Amino acid sequence: MRHAGDREKMVKIRFAPSPTGFLHIGGARTCLFNWLYAQKMNGKFVLRIEDTDLERSKKEYLEEILESVKWLGMDWDEITYQSQRFDLYREYAQKLIKENKAYKKEGAIFFKYEFTEVSINDLIRGEIVFKELPKEEEVIIKGDNTPAYNFSCCIDDALSQITHVIRGEDHISNTPKQILMYKALGFEIPQFAHLPLILAPGGGRLSKRFGATSVREYKEEGYLSEAIVNYLLLLGWSPGNNQEIIALKEAKEVFDIKDVHKTGAAFSLDKLDWVNSEYIKNKEIGELTSLVKNYLKKDDFLPLGTKTDYLEKVVGLFKERITKFSDLISWAHFCFYNDFKYSDDTGDILKKDLSKETRVLIERMSAIDEFNKEAIEKEFRAAATNCGLKARDLVHPVRVALTGRRIGPGLFETMEVLGKERVLERLERLINHWKKEEG
RNA sequence: GACCCCAUCGUCUAGCCCGGUUAGGACAUCGCCCUUUCACGGCGACAGCGCCGGUUCAAAUCCGGCUGGGGUCGCCA
Numbered sequence: 001m002r003h004a005g006d007r008e009k010m011v012k013i014r015f016a017p018s019p020t021g022f023l024h025i026g027g028a029r030t031c032l033f034n035w036l037y038a039q040k041m042n043g044k045f046v047l048r049i050e051d052t053d054l055e056r057s058k059k060e061y062l063e064e065i066l067e068s069v070k071w072l073g074m075d076w077d078e079i080t081y082q083s084q085r086f087d088l089y090r091e092y093a094q095k096l097i098k099e100n101k102a103y104k105k106e107g108a109i110f111f112k113y114e115f116t117e118v119s120i121n122d123l124i125r126g127e128i129v130f131k132e133l134p135k136e137e138e139v140i141i142k143g144d145n146t147p148a149y150n151f152s153c154c155i156d157d158a159l160s161q162i163t164h165v166i167r168g169e170d171h172i173s174n175t176p177k178q179i180l181m182y183k184a185l186g187f188e189i190p191q192f193a194h195l196p197l198i199l200a201p202g203g204g205r206l207s208k209r210f211g212a213t214s215v216r217e218y219k220e221e222g223y224l225s226e227a228i229v230n231y232l233l234l235l236g237w238s239p240g241n242n243q244e245i246i247a248l249k250e251a252k253e254v255f256d257i258k259d260v261h262k263t264g265a266a267f268s269l270d271k272l273d274w275v276n277s278e279y280i281k282n283k284e285i286g287e288l289t290s291l292v293k294n295y296l297k298k299d300d301f302l303p304l305g306t307k308t309d310y311l312e313k314v315v316g317l318f319k320e321r322i323t324k325f326s327d328l329i330s331w332a333h334f335c336f337y338n339d340f341k342y343s344d345d346t347g348d349i350l351k352k353d354l355s356k357e358t359r360v361l362i363e364r365m366s367a368i369d370e371f372n373k374e375a376i377e378k379e380f381r382a383a384a385t386n387c388g389l390k391a392r393d394l395v396h397p398v399r400v401a402l403t404g405r406r407i408g409p410g411l412f413e414t415m416e417v418l419g420k421e422r423v424l425e426r427l428e429r430l431i432n433h434w435k436k437e438e439g
Numbered sequence: 440g441a442c443c444c445c446a447u448c449g450u451c452u453a454g455c456c457c458g459g460u461u462a463g464g465a466c467a468u469c470g471c472c473c474u475u476u477c478a479c480g481g482c483g484a485c486a487g488c489g490c491c492g493g494u495u496c497a498a499a500u501c502c503g504g505c506u507g508g509g510g511u512c513g514c515c516a
Contacts, residue, residue, distance in 0.1 A: 018516050050516060108514055125444070132442055134512045142514040149516045173443060173511040194444085196509095201450080203508070231451095234465090238452055242464040261445095261452090264509060268450055271466045281479080321478040349476095395475040407477040 011043025012163050015069075015076075016153070018050040019062035022214035025267070026168065026198045026206060027065075028072060029232040033195055034166045035074045036248075036255040043163070047076040048156055051083045052146050068215040071225050073248050080160065082152050089147035092155055092185060093140055101184045102140060109141035111151070111181060118176035123164070123193035124260050130176040138177060154178050158187035166193045166257070169264070193257050196236045199266045206267060218272075222295055222325025224283075227276035234275075235265040245278055273323040280319055289315045295325040303336050313417045317409045331408070335417065338425070340404040342433070349396045349406055353434045357387040357394060358401075362427050371420040373412040380412065401430035 015031040017023065023031075038045040047069070051057040069076070093109045096102035102111045113136055120128040140151035147155075153174075157165060172194050182189045200210040212218055218228055229248050233239075237260050239246050280288065289312040296302045302311070314335045322328060334340050342350065364379040384394045395411050402414060402423065415423050 016516085020516075053515060056515075106514085110514095128443070130443070134442065139514045144514075146514085148514065153516085168510090169444065170510055171516095174516095176443095196445080199509080205509090234451060236451090240453065242453070244451090244465050263445055265452090266450060268466065271451060274466055277479095318478095320480095390475095392475050399476065405476090409477085411475060 009161070009163055011038060011041040012046065012161055013038040013043055013166060014046040014048045014157070014160070014162050016048040016050050016156075016167075017065050018053070019058060019065060020053060020056040021061055022216045023065045023068040025213055025215060025218075025232070028068065028215050028228070029198060029235060030166070030168055030195055031069060031074060032072070032229060032232055032248075033237075033255075033257070033260065036252060037164065037166060037193075037257050039252045040255050044077045045075075046160060046162070047079040048160075049079065049081045049083075050149070050152070051081055052086075052149070052152055054083070054146065057083070064216060068219075071219065072215065072229050073225060078160075080156070082147070082156065085152070085156070086146060088159075089152050089155055090141060090145070093147075093151070096140070096184060099184075107143040108139045110137045111140045111184070112137050113177070113180050114184070115180065118179050120172075120175050120179065120192055122172075123166075123191055123257050125194060125262055128172065128175075133176060140181075150174055150177050151181060154181045154185065154187065157190055158182060158185065162190050164191045164193060166195065169194045169197050193260070196261050197264045198235055199264045201266055201268060203266060210267070211269065220326075222327070223272070223276050224279045224291070227272070227279040230279070231272045231275045234271075235267070236261040236263075245275070277323045280322060280324075283319075285312060285316060285319070288319060292325055292328065296328065299329070301329055301336075306336065310417075317413055317417055321409065334403045334405075334408075338422070342400055343405050346400045346404075346406050349400050350430075350433065350437075352397075353438065354389075354394065354397055355431045355434050357383070357389060358397075358427055358431050360387055361394065361398070362424060365415075365420065365427070366424060368420065371416060373410075373416045376415050377412045397430065398427070401426045401433075 013034045015027075015034045017027055017031075035045055037043075047066075049062060051062070093102060096111060097104070097109065101114075102109055104110075113133055115133050115136070118130045118133075120130075122128055138150060139148045142148055156162075175192055175194075179189055198206050200206045202210075206213055212221065215228065219225070226247060230246060233246060233248075233251055234244065237255070239251065239254050283291075289308065292315050293302070293308065293311055314332055317335070318328060318332055322331065361380065361383045364383045365376070368375050368379055380394070381391050384391045387394075396406065399408055399411050399414075400406060402411075402418060408414060418426075
């Protein structure tokens with residue numbers, strides 16, 4: 001409730017990626033917390049593209065970043081590009097020169113820090129006091145006439161009236177420098193909040209050495225955006241109540257920047273996998289199928305003309321046992337192709353020649369009209385019993401015949417999904433296998 | 440090295456602000472149950488307040504020091 005006396009400015013937040021690489025998992029979380037705060041405060045969310053490094057900034061990175069932000073479920077009210085505002089930064093640099101706060105030197109423009117003690121009131125960490133600065137001057141306009149980070153950052157934050165700067169902990173040491181620039185420029189100083197860093201599994205910096213670091217790579221591995229968001233939310237923040245699974249729209253309601261941790265959090269693929277499998281299990285089958293279809297299309301994995309309702313059955317077969325969509329490529333291969341070989345580790349299962357018993361099974365299976373798992377199970381067990389076998393003695397070799405593997409989904413469900421024709425075909429192939437082994 | 444940040448199971452965390460808990464949950468690991476395999480699911484086990492002082496009847500919780508980890512010190516952002 002807003003009172004007449006409140007002079008509070010509308011909250012305005014920014015996420016400021018640099019298009020010199022794909023959206024990093026850490027950047028994604030920074031974006032998430034910024035977005036969440038804006039949502040919670042009913043404020044505006046600005047995307048500011050920090051493309052001042054003309055050499056390293058690439059259009060493809062920019063596009064990927066925007067795509068990833070959207071994919072994760074976020075949107076923005078405004079987008080600005082620093083590369084379009086170079087004149088502005090130069091103007092302010094000139095102003096500082098006139099006021100004797102900056103000077104030209106070695107082809108660049110330097111800002112002179114008027115250092116006293118600088119104190120930051122961090123929303124997460126409380127007061128941070130800097131008693132010393134490592135330098136006395138800072139480049140604000142580089143030799144090539146482009147602005148340096150700390151300078152363009154201040155000017156944009158001030159001019160676009162950013163009220164809260166929420167960024168990674170690695171920026172803490174930039175903050176006193178920026179505060180001094182704000183002061184020199186006569187700008188109002190925003191609120192700051194420094195997020196803990198995401199650490200590599202062993203601790204230390206999250207780098208390429210530890211596997212995927214960009215959102216895009218996780219997408220390509222077949223992680224759901226909701227799962228990535230959920231997992232990232234759990235890194236440095238908790239909704240409380242022992243809750244682990246939380247959707248973005250729910251987090252929006254309960255998020256409070258003050259609850260964010262101060263400690264760096266190690267990234268755990270195991271936990272991400274678990275969160276992802278939770279989302280897969282709980283997702284409505286139709287939606288899941290369309291996501292899977294879209295995912296598998298990319299690698300041309302699905303044979304042309306695969307029907308959606310067939311794919312849906314396959315997805316139903318596997319949704320309880322995969323952690324990410326890419327698992328399907330090896331596990332569900334047999335659902336789409338007939339040309340698979342029996343895996344090397346199935347030797348013990350196929351050792352005993354059960355041609356006769358398989359023949360009996362074929363008879364029973366072909367006699368079924370409604371080829372569903374109940375009927376299949378009934379006939380299957382009857383066949384085994386008739387041959388004096390335990391069901392499991394027939395189950396294992398048949399699974400190998402149908403899937404090529406010793407492990408997989410429930411056999412009767414698998415048979416129903418494959419359909420009578422393919423089941424019979426593959427059973428014949430099993431008999432042939434034994435024939436060859438003998439000869 | 441200088442400046443700054445941080446510290447609860449192996450990992451992510453609840454608890455800390457407003458001292459009194461068998462320090463709770465999740466992932467991972469291990470065991471049992473379910474079962475046609477693998478999973479899922481269910482049940483259970485393992486495992487933690489970095490150390491030393493201080494304040495207090497009482498400290499994970501408040502204070503100080505130490506140790507340990509992290510970040511920054513670019514005409515990168």
